[in-house]
Amino acid sequence: MISVNEPRLDGRELEYVTECLQTGWISSAGRFIGEFEESWAAYCGRRYGVAVCNGTVALQLAVAALNLGPGDEVIMPSFTIISCAMAIVYQGAVPVLVDGDPATWCMDVSQVEAQITPRTRAIMPVHIYGHPVEMDPLLELAEKHGLAIIEDAAEAHGAEYLSRRGPQPEWRRCGSFGDLSCFSFYANKLVTSGEGGMVVTNDEALVKRLRLLRNLAFIPSQRFLHEELGFNFRLTNVQAAIGLAQVERIGETVERKRRIGARYLEALASVPGIRMQAERPWARSVWWMNGLVLESESGHTAVSLAQRLAALGVETRPFFLGMDRQPALRARGLFDGEAYPVTEELADMGLYLPSGVGLTEEQQETVIAAVKQVLV
Numbered sequence: 101m102i103s104v105n106e107p108r109l110d111g112r113e114l115e116y117v118t119e120c121l122q123t124g125w126i127s128s129a130g131r132f133i134g135e136f137e138e139s140w141a142a143y144c145g146r147r148y149g150v151a152v153c154n155g156t157v158a159l160q161l162a163v164a165a166l167n168l169g170p171g172d173e174v175i176m177p178s179f180t181i182i183s184c185a186m187a188i189v190y191q192g193a194v195p196v197l198v199d200g201d202p203a204t205w206c207m208d209v210s211q212v213e214a215q216i217t218p219r220t221r222a223i224m225p226v227h228i229y230g231h232p233v234e235m236d237p238l239l240e241l242a243e244k245h246g247l248a249i250i251e252d253a254a255e256a257h258g259a260e261y262l263s264r265r266g267p268q269p270e271w272r273r274c275g276s277f278g279d280l281s282c283f284s285f286y287a288n289k290l291v292t293s294g295e296g297g298m299v300v301t302n303d304e305a306l307v308k309r310l311r312l313l314r315n316l317a318f319i320p321s322q323r324f325l326h327e328e329l330g331f332n333f334r335l336t337n338v339q340a341a342i343g344l345a346q347v348e349r350i351g352e353t354v355e356r357k358r359r360i361g362a363r364y365l366e367a368l369a370s371v372p373g374i375r376m377q378a379e380r381p382w383a384r385s386v387w388w389m390n391g392l393v394l395e396s397e398s399g400h401t402a403v404s405l406a407q408r409l410a411a412l413g414v415e416t417r418p419f420f421l422g423m424d425r426q427p428a429l430r431a432r433g434l435f436d437g438e439a440y441p442v443t444e445e446l447a448d449m450g451l452y453l454p455s456g457v458g459l460t461e462e463q464q465e466t467v468i469a470a471v472k473q474v475l476v
């Protein structure tokens with residue numbers, strides 16, 4: 101079976117992890133944490149990084165550090181992972197949804213302004229499957245209405261967006277936009293630490309709050325006196341060691357992923373009955389996952405295509421299910437009577453193909469041939 105993703109761990113990962121074991125620095129202190137934070141923040145064009153134990157809590161920590169709570173609304177996409185909604189709900193705030201864009205599958209930024217109310221405090225754009233959200237209109241709205249931007253770049257390490265807000269158009273990396281940006285370093289991401297996450301920011305006051313809340317809100321002046329409730333969201337030095345080795349070859353990883361994405365597009369874009377994620381002229385996607393959306397004339401659903409591909413030795417994964425269709429959120433009285441048709445179509449008709457950085461050219465050709473065998 102050609103798997104959807106396999107990590108590549110053949111850089112300095114073993115050397116760095118061995119150093120942790122030999123020196124005894126296996127917990128949440130040690131040199132790799134700071135080096136991982138600094139190197140990843142610098143790559144994203146940020147001053148500070150705060151490493152945490154996964155991408156889900158990176159989002160929750162970001163929401164908490166901005167002091168969002170009961171009564172506050174955060175605008176987010178309906179087509180994403182539940183981590184985004186959880187981060188908002190856990191802090192007592194309210195997620196407000198906008199549908200996906202049919203071409204990029206990211207949040208439809210033209211729908212955001214209509215969702216702004218006097219209670220809106222933040223927007224949480226999510227770069228879906230490695231393709232950037234159109235950031236300029238969101239940054240303008242945030243400025244106009246005094247909103248924070250919590251960028252979820254968990255799937256978009258190294259992706260770039262052409263911003264036209266400065267004097268010159270400028271390609272900027274995902275992770276550099278807004279007040280804070282969050283990453284996941286789960287094993288299927290472009291940079292992995294096994295489990296892991298990070299919040300990056302330029303804001304000195306925010307970084308202090310992020311660090312405080314990450315570590316049980318211990319205050320420096322008196323150990324074991326807590327003025328507020330924090331979290332234990334710490335990352336270990338062993339995980340940071342793996343993460344640092346991964347950051348060292350991010351350039352090569354991004355190049356490889358862009359080649360895989362370009363090959364899938366070239367080979368499959370003309371296959372009848374499917375639609376692929378469109379790379380906009382203002383975007384350089386990293387094709388975290390290469391997805392297909394089936395049109396009804398294909399004669400397939402995502403489930404039936406996945407079964408046929410599995411029989412040909414190709415593993416796939418279904419797309420996200422919309423937030424409005426999550427019983428855990430509906431049970432809280434959220435999204436009653438709301439409809440998100442683009443998200444619904446993506447969820448029912450979408451799946452993604454093997455996309456890992458370790459995918460060989462031969463494996464990719466096998467996947468392409470299998471898709472064509474079923475659909476053409």
Ligand SMILES: Cc1ncc(COP(=O)(O)O)c(C=O)c1O
Pocket residue numbers: 154155156157180181183184226252254255283284285286296297
């Ligand atoms: C867009 C997005 N945000 C957040 C997360 C959460 O990251 P983690 O799995 O590290 O908790 C993921 C996970 O894949 C994700 O895809």
